């Protein structure tokens with residue numbers, strides 16, 4: 001410590017935009033960026049009844065995968081159990097619950113079982129998450145993959161985001177550490193790497209092949225970064241993809257695992273959309289890794305895999321409850337201990353969120369009283385998503401200069417747009433990227449809020465936008481179509 005007198009600050013605020021953490025300033029997260037903020041302003045204007053000020057009468061938040069903001073109803077079983085967890089006094093009136101409120105006996109039984117373990121959802125749980133929940137997660141993974149899973153390898157998290165932050169914090173040692181990230185990608189990854197001042201090593205996905213992984217691209221990105229002195233330590237895979245809406249084939253998954261085994265890379269498998277699959281089949285990285293380890297134990301024995309899941313997506317859509325988990329496979333025990341310490345510093349993930357994780361992985365089974373309603377709700381949400389995805393895709397197919405892969409998974413479409421040179425010039429003159437200009441114009445004209453492709457990354461000279469297909473109805477799809485026609489006419 002210096003012996004000189006402490007430096008006197010000038011009067012006024014301690015913090016200013018030039019002296020705060022520059023990594024925070026460098027991080028970008030377009031999903032809730034300028035266009036989303038503007039859409040909130042429009043929503044406020046409409047809420048104040050000033051409809052004549054805008055050319056639309058509702059704002060459609062197609063920028064974010066937030067199902068219940070867009071009218072997806074919560075699954076009844078989850079919320080009934082959660083209500084009892086929040087207010088256990090209700091359990092003293094089972095007759096009212098059953099006879100007047102139509103709570104089924106399995107709702108009551110589940111609430112009692114969870115409460116017996118966590119005692120109160122107002123209490124901290126174990127840092128790694130409540131044992132009863134981790135046991136259910138492990139059983140779910142076993143049933144899904146046909147391979148054992150151990151509750152001690154499961155870490156519950158505040159959404160998958162909490163898990164990603166934990167893992168990247170531990171993986172990235174310093175500014176030379178690099179992580180291969182798909183482009184386009186969900187910007188949580190680039191933003192977190194920015195915050196950690198670590199290196200994002202981008203690899204492009206193949207749009208023409210349904211946004212699949214291309215091993216040549218991954219190889220080249222790895223080579224280039226390594227040659228530049230980056231210590232590439234991990235590879236992120238998002239399957240099904242965001243923003244791409246793709247579902248990887250078994251070959252793709254195998255290819256990535258082989259590459260990771262050869263190069264010595266940790267795999268971060270972001271599988272939050274595992275039940276949002278419309279074409280093909282979801283294959284977990286864990287299952288394919290175990291298959292490969294059986295076929296070639298020597299080659300795959302050291303592979304380290306962390307796979308993540310969440311209650312925010314799928315038919316659950318409980319984003320606001322912040323629940324998720326990651327499973328660690330093949331990590332060194334001492335590293336696991338540090339991961340444990342890291343999560344302990346945050347004390348524990350939200351306990352209601354943990355309970356919803358438990359219900360997601362262990363929903364009512366056939367023959368149980370809540371099963372029929374659960375199934376009806378689940379299937380209804382799935383069919384609704386599929387219908388809207390197809391309607392949106394059909395609309396995009398008809399739009400001039402728009403090309404869109406068919407939706408095979410997740411909640412998004414990510415069409416590419418060939419923007420006329422005049423539009424590109426106009427965007428430049430306004431100091432915007434062309435896709436930002438397009439998405440902003442769309443918002444101003446229609447009230448539909450999307451995210452420009454640059455927020456996820458795209459090849460130079462290509463332009464995209466991402467929209468969810470969560471919003472109810474199809475009126476907003478029509479709004480996009482007619483906006484696009486006028487836009488093209490204006491700039492053609």
Ligand SMILES: Cc1ncc(COP(=O)(O)O)c(C=O)c1O
Nearest residue numbers: 065159160161186242310312324
């Ligand atoms: C690919 C992907 N991973 C992770 C997340 C984070 O989800 P949460 O933190 O709500 O679980 C999202 C959210 O949209 C996502 O799309």
